[in-house]
Amino acid sequence: MSITKDQIRKIEQFVESKLDSLNWQHTLQVRGLALKLAQSEKADKEIVEAAALFHDVGKYQKEKGHAERSAGLARKYLEKENYPVNFVEEVVYCVICHDYPWDNKPELVNTIEAKVLYDADLISWLSNFGIIKQILYIQEQLSVDFPKALDEIIKKIDQESRKAFTKSGKEEVQKRVREIKNFYRTVL
Numbered sequence: 001m002s003i004t005k006d007q008i009r010k011i012e013q014f015v016e017s018k019l020d021s022l023n024w025q026h027t028l029q030v031r032g033l034a035l036k037l038a039q040s041e042k043a044d045k046e047i048v049e050a051a052a053l054f055h056d057v058g059k060y061q062k063e064k065g066h067a068e069r070s071a072g073l074a075r076k077y078l079e080k081e082n083y084p085v086n087f088v089e090e091v092v093y094c095v096i097c098h099d100y101p102w103d104n105k106p107e108l109v110n111t112i113e114a115k116v117l118y119d120a121d122l123i124s125w126l127s128n129f130g131i132i133k134q135i136l137y138i139q140e141q142l143s144v145d146f147p148k149a150l151d152e153i154i155k156k157i158d159q160e161s162r163k164a165f166t167k168s169g170k171e172e173v174q175k176r177v178r179e180i181k182n183f184y185r186t187v188l
């Protein structure tokens with residue numbers, strides 16, 4: 001299908017109205033990264049862009065399960081706006097997959113668009129912007145035991161970075177992992 005600029009703008013307005021500034025900026029960054037990956041991985045850019053915009057919209061609530069919540073909101077929005085059924089299903093699938101649902105089963109992430117969104121979100125988490133998010137996330141542990149908290153975040157970076165799906169995603173992730181580890185090593 002071909003989405004118009006107005007349709008994209010309307011989705012942007014809807015998502016921005018639901019999110020705080022931190023999550024909205026993250027969403028914009030993921031959209032940019034996902035479109036770049038979509039280009040090199042030959043994924044459908046319209047599905048990827050819509051999915052990237054919706055992927056964290058469920059974070060308007062703090063409770064767990066934001067991926068499913070985001071997918072539900074995306075479905076409701078896209079169906080109400082009369083998007084084609086296939087498009088809705090593809091977007092919703094990408095959004096559900098972006099947070100490894102189904103008990104951590106990566107083999108269930110099957111479309112190139114879902115893989116691209118997953119990798120873009122991961123690259124965002126490893127970016128300088130992501131460092132700010134990581135620090136916010138572990139701020140309590142940092143107050144209790146600063147070196148241990150940093151050590152744990154480096155371990156988590158190693159674990160998560162292995163989950164990239166696409167060739168271009170993996171390359172970018174490896175580059176970012178080196179840089180981010182160097183950064184954390186300079187802190188202590």
Ligand SMILES: [Fe+2]
Nearest residue numbers: 055056098099
């Ligand atoms: Fe997410």
Ligand SMILES: [Fe+2]
Nearest residue numbers: 030055056121
């Ligand atoms: Fe995200």
